[in-house]
Amino acid sequence: MFLASHWENGWAVTEIKGALDTTTARELCDYVVAVTAKHRHLLNLIVDLSELTWADTGGLAALMSVRAMLEEDQGEQGELRMVCPEGRVERLLRDSGLAKALPVYPSLEAAPTAPRTTVANRMGGAPP
Numbered sequence: 001m002f003l004a005s006h007w008e009n010g011w012a013v014t015e016i017k018g019a020l021d022t023t024t025a026r027e028l029c030d031y032v033v034a035v036t037a038k039h040r041h042l043l044n045l046i047v048d049l050s051e052l053t054w055a056d057t058g059g060l061a062a063l064m065s066v067r068a069m070l071e072e073d074q075g076e077q078g079e080l081r082m083v084c085p086e087g088r089v090e091r092l093l094r095d096s097g098l099a100k101a102l103p104v105y106p107s108l109e110a111a112p113t114a115p116r117t118t119v120a121n122r123m124g125g126a127p128p
Contacts, residue, residue: 003015011111012035012046014031016049026062043078045066045078045079046080046081046108047083049084081114082102
C-alpha cells in the first residue's frame, strides 16, 4: 500500500494506492494519526480511494477507525469524506453500508465542494 497526502481546497487529502485490508489497516490508521498530529488545525479529511485496487472488511474497519479518530480529535468540527469512483471498491462500500455512514463522492473535484453532511441527512433524516 502507498499513502500520500496533500491539500485540496482547505481539505487534507490522503491518497491510498494498492490494497487496504487486514494487513495494511493499521498502516492507514497510523498514517492519519501522523497527519493530524502534524496539522493540529486539521478539521476536514478526504480519503481518496480512486487507486485502491482491493479492500476487505479489515480495510473497511480501518476507514471507520479513521472517522472515529477524527471525531475524537476534532469533535463535531471534523468531517471525513471518501472519494471512490464506480467499481469493485465502490460496490463494497455500498453493499457493506459504509457509504451510508460516510459520504462517498465519485471524484476528488466533487468531494471538497459539496455541502457539509451529517449521518442523519445522508440516511434520510432531518438535519440537526
